[in-house]
Amino acid sequence: MSAQCEKVNSTSPAYEFGPKLKLLRSNDQVRELQTILRDKNTSRTDFKFYADRLIRLVIEESLNQLPFDTCMVMTPTGNYYKGTKYQRGNCGVSIVRSGEAMEQGLRDCCRSIRIGKILVESDSDTHEARVVYAKFPHDIADRKVLLMYPIMSTGNTVIKAVNVLKEHRVAEDNIILSNLFTTPIAAQTITTAFPLMTILTSELYHIAPNHFGQKYFGTD
Amino acid sequence: MSAQCEKVNSTSPAYEFGPKLKLLRSNDQVRELQTILRDKNTSRTDFKFYADRLIRLVIEESLNQLPFDTCMVMTPTGNYYKGTKYQRGNCGVSIVRSGEAMEQGLRDCCRSIRIGKILVESDSDTHEARVVYAKFPHDIADRKVLLMYPIMSTGNTVIKAVNVLKEHRVAEDNIILSNLFTTPIAAQTITTAFPLMTILTSELYHIAPNHFGQKYFGTD
Amino acid sequence: MSAQCEKVNSTSPAYEFGPKLKLLRSNDQVRELQTILRDKNTSRTDFKFYADRLIRLVIEESLNQLPFDTCMVMTPTGNYYKGTKYQRGNCGVSIVRSGEAMEQGLRDCCRSIRIGKILVESDSDTHEARVVYAKFPHDIADRKVLLMYPIMSTGNTVIKAVNVLKEHRVAEDNIILSNLFTTPIAAQTITTAFPLMTILTSELYHIAPNHFGQKYFGTD
Amino acid sequence: MSAQCEKVNSTSPAYEFGPKLKLLRSNDQVRELQTILRDKNTSRTDFKFYADRLIRLVIEESLNQLPFDTCMVMTPTGNYYKGTKYQRGNCGVSIVRSGEAMEQGLRDCCRSIRIGKILVESDSDTHEARVVYAKFPHDIADRKVLLMYPIMSTGNTVIKAVNVLKEHRVAEDNIILSNLFTTPIAAQTITTAFPLMTILTSELYHIAPNHFGQKYFGTD
Numbered sequence: 019m020s021a022q023c024e025k026v027n028s029t030s031p032a033y034e035f036g037p038k039l040k041l042l043r044s045n046d047q048v049r050e051l052q053t054i055l056r057d058k059n060t061s062r063t064d065f066k067f068y069a070d071r072l073i074r075l076v077i078e079e080s081l082n083q084l085p086f087d088t089c090m091v092m093t094p095t096g097n098y099y100k101g102t103k104y105q106r107g108n109c110g111v112s113i114v115r116s117g118e119a120m121e122q123g124l125r126d127c128c129r130s131i132r133i134g135k136i137l138v139e140s141d142s143d144t145h146e147a148r149v150v151y152a153k154f155p156h157d158i159a160d161r162k163v164l165l166m167y168p169i170m171s172t173g174n175t176v177i178k179a180v181n182v183l184k185e186h187r188v189a190e191d192n193i194i195l196s197n198l199f200t201t202p203i204a205a206q207t208i209t210t211a212f213p214l215m216t217i218l219t220s221e222l223y224h225i226a227p228n229h230f231g232q233k234y235f236g237t238d
Numbered sequence: 239m240s241a242q243c244e245k246v247n248s249t250s251p252a253y254e255f256g257p258k259l260k261l262l263r264s265n266d267q268v269r270e271l272q273t274i275l276r277d278k279n280t281s282r283t284d285f286k287f288y289a290d291r292l293i294r295l296v297i298e299e300s301l302n303q304l305p306f307d308t309c310m311v312m313t314p315t316g317n318y319y320k321g322t323k324y325q326r327g328n329c330g331v332s333i334v335r336s337g338e339a340m341e342q343g344l345r346d347c348c349r350s351i352r353i354g355k356i357l358v359e360s361d362s363d364t365h366e367a368r369v370v371y372a373k374f375p376h377d378i379a380d381r382k383v384l385l386m387y388p389i390m391s392t393g394n395t396v397i398k399a400v401n402v403l404k405e406h407r408v409a410e411d412n413i414i415l416s417n418l419f420t421t422p423i424a425a426q427t428i429t430t431a432f433p434l435m436t437i438l439t440s441e442l443y444h445i446a447p448n449h450f451g452q453k454y455f456g457t458d
Numbered sequence: 459m460s461a462q463c464e465k466v467n468s469t470s471p472a473y474e475f476g477p478k479l480k481l482l483r484s485n486d487q488v489r490e491l492q493t494i495l496r497d498k499n500t501s502r503t504d505f506k507f508y509a510d511r512l513i514r515l516v517i518e519e520s521l522n523q524l525p526f527d528t529c530m531v532m533t534p535t536g537n538y539y540k541g542t543k544y545q546r547g548n549c550g551v552s553i554v555r556s557g558e559a560m561e562q563g564l565r566d567c568c569r570s571i572r573i574g575k576i577l578v579e580s581d582s583d584t585h586e587a588r589v590v591y592a593k594f595p596h597d598i599a600d601r602k603v604l605l606m607y608p609i610m611s612t613g614n615t616v617i618k619a620v621n622v623l624k625e626h627r628v629a630e631d632n633i634i635l636s637n638l639f640t641t642p643i644a645a646q647t648i649t650t651a652f653p654l655m656t657i658l659t660s661e662l663y664h665i666a667p668n669h670f671g672q673k674y675f676g677t678d
Numbered sequence: 679m680s681a682q683c684e685k686v687n688s689t690s691p692a693y694e695f696g697p698k699l700k701l702l703r704s705n706d707q708v709r710e711l712q713t714i715l716r717d718k719n720t721s722r723t724d725f726k727f728y729a730d731r732l733i734r735l736v737i738e739e740s741l742n743q744l745p746f747d748t749c750m751v752m753t754p755t756g757n758y759y760k761g762t763k764y765q766r767g768n769c770g771v772s773i774v775r776s777g778e779a780m781e782q783g784l785r786d787c788c789r790s791i792r793i794g795k796i797l798v799e800s801d802s803d804t805h806e807a808r809v810v811y812a813k814f815p816h817d818i819a820d821r822k823v824l825l826m827y828p829i830m831s832t833g834n835t836v837i838k839a840v841n842v843l844k845e846h847r848v849a850e851d852n853i854i855l856s857n858l859f860t861t862p863i864a865a866q867t868i869t870t871a872f873p874l875m876t877i878l879t880s881e882l883y884h885i886a887p888n889h890f891g892q893k894y895f896g897t898d
Contacts, residue, residue: 347504376677457596
């Protein structure tokens with residue numbers, strides 16, 4: 019067993035990136051989903067099915083980073099029950115194209131949440147990322163933003179996207195980046211650039227499955 | 239705030255029922271779902287939507303109780319990746335009627351899993367539970383069984399259902415009971431009757447939301 | 459090409475069963491779905507996927523048998539638009555077990571529709587069908603009922619189920635039977651027994667795919 | 679009742695745009711969906727739910743425009759059944775943003791179909807539409823293309839998108855435009871520009887519900 023398949027341990031290493039980087043609690047189930055998504059022999063149908071499962075788990079955990087209030091409700095039998103409810107004012111923003119794979123998962127959890135979109139492209143000459151399209155709820159500055167982008171190798175695309183959000187006056191600590199797979203270098207880049215932003219990922223590993231978007235959507 | 243809304247703490251109390259009773263890790267998100275399902279003012283549409291979310295989380299955690307093997311896969315870039323995969327040979331069994339609400343959640347996680355069914359009814363004279371219908375995969379004795387039943391007040395229905403499974407030669411320790419809400423008394427009854435069966439629930443609380451099936455399906 | 463694969467023509471033969479038997483308009487698409495469901499080499503995953511598609515089409519057409527009113531709505535630009543809306547007071551009833559395969563399709567079209575259930579079993583000695591379980595909305599007598607049962611060979615099970623509905627004071631002409639495949643003999647039996655009930659099917663053919671429920675649910 | 683709510687009749691008027699413009703067969707059900715989508719008082723949750731239903735019906739009918747072959751399959755009981763199957767080699771392309779609302783509907787019908795994407799934007803100075811992003815399956819020139827765009831007022835965006843497809847050597851008669859609502863002027867523009875392309879829509883009416891994308895996604 020060579021070094022190339024040694025996984026970053028899920029408890030300790032996130033720590034070095036500070037408290038805002040959070041790892042989905044790993045278990046056999048999550049590792050199986052990660053394995054299927056890594057395996058080059060996985061069919062497209064299976065890939066999409068299992069990607070959607072991992073996405074839902076990451077979205078559920080991301081939503082758990084949002085602020086909640088306590089509340090008291092009455093049950094059908096007339097008893098009080100002390101509960102919890104979301105603070106209102108959230109929205110989703112996907113980074114085209116792979117981020118769009120996470121939109122359905124978000125809708126599966128928050129039926130009528132507003133979902134905006136950012137398209138960042140790399141200039142073929144200068145290799146610099148630039149924003150070519152952005153569409154948000156008009157009151158995005160007043161909302162918590164779940165920013166969706168499943169795969170991070172360098173973090174450059176996310177940097178651009180977060181800057182667009184900040185130009186729209188979204189506070190950095192109102193952003194939760196929802197991610198499936200990140201390299202340590204991308205984690206380093208992003209936590210350094212935006213120390214107040216929360217990041218939720220399912221795996222820190224030095225190779226990111228960059229075929230994700232292509233395999234999920236079937237386009238090159 | 240009266241005693242009636244004091245929740246059983248989610249860390250300690252499960253312990254008294256032994257190691258086979260497992261509680262879904264609680265967080266704000268899970269508590270919000272539980273709150274919505276308890277609230278008598280929740281609309282049927284919302285009830286179903288949020289029930290489905292809690293069900294998926296419980297199913298995901300139940301599946302995590304199943305045995306896994308390690309495996310090695312090759313990634314599209316030609317690297318090896320050390321992963322995890324299910325051992326084959328599982329099936330689901332729902333207890334009619336409320337258990338059927340969990341079938342779709344199971345399918346959302348295991349696309350083509352076989353799902354059997356048990357119908358237990360209470361005799362209106364003797365109040366005794368009896369099995370009136372059972373349909374299983376023919377080789378159920380060789381499978382792990384995810385038994386689905388969301389609400390337990392007394393545990394009587396589950397007792398009957400597990401006995402039917404055992405009559406079909408399913409080993410007790412091959413059964414994982416997937417449950418949303420249980421009373422402590424039902425937990426006591428079931429862990430005593432079937433000490434080898436695994437039980438996964440999201441909440442131990444002395445009042446169970448018995449309106450669950452009726453509200454989910456809209457029938458009385 | 460032998461007689462056994464000659465299909466009943468979709469325009470004329472339904473006519474002989476009277477005006478209440480309606481055939482889903484056939485086209486290449488529908489015939490492909492029927493072909494996949496007939497083919498013994500179809501995998502269970504595919505079977506379920508394509509069954510769900512045919513079910514949705516049949517459900518959509520069944521809903522179209524329900525009474526509508528005209529209405530006038532205002533558009534966001536302030537114009538009036540003359541439209542159509544359902545009369546309220548519908549519900550679904552599935553006949554266990556294969557009818558349950560149609561519940562999700564109904565929910566995909568009518569999000570919060572109430573769904574009841576009837577379980578009919580054949581006595582192993584006398585071969586007579588009898589009702590062992592029935593659960594309905596309490597006010598079912600005042601509702602239109604979409605009765606779901608995908609495969610009919612003899613019609614006996616449906617006869618029993620409709621009789622249960624009538625015992626609950628549902629008017630015969632308030633029942634719409636939603637079906638995928640029926641034999642001519644079952645169509646004859648049912649239209650004779652219940653001349654006022656509407657029947658919607660996708661195919662009249664002398665062999666019914668009786669493996670439907672078993673393949674859909676994966677149980678024997 | 680003023681002229682502004684008079685609907686174009688669904689049988690005749692499509693005829694004037696030639697044989698390649700096809701209207702979804704209208705019925706009470708379809709008219710109800712159209713009514714809900716027009717109504718300014720429809721909630722976002724309902725809007726999305728009913729839009730998804732109309733989208734599925736339009737997608738099903740669009741798929742029916744694709745070429746089929748006959749085939750012979752064997753049933754589980756050993757009989758031959760003469761059936762129908764798709765010719766392979768299709769893909770979907772959505773026009774961002776509103777076209778993306780139709781992607782899920784396409785996936786609900788064709789599980790693993792490849793889906794490309796085109797982003798057309800209007801220059802704020804010149805008001806001219808231009809393509810800022812396009813991503814396709816690499817072999818799109820060999821495929822039938824289901825082009826998804828729900829609302830057409832002028833047809834300008836679709837003109838640009840089809841030109842991009844033609845630049846990628848997709849034959850005009852290999853394109854099926856899948857649309858929910860079109861104005862007669864847009865229908866005229868498009869059938870004139872691309873007489874060989876098939877167009878499938880659910881309604882020809884002089885006012886298009888231009889709030890569609892904004893209401894579906896909740897962004898301005």
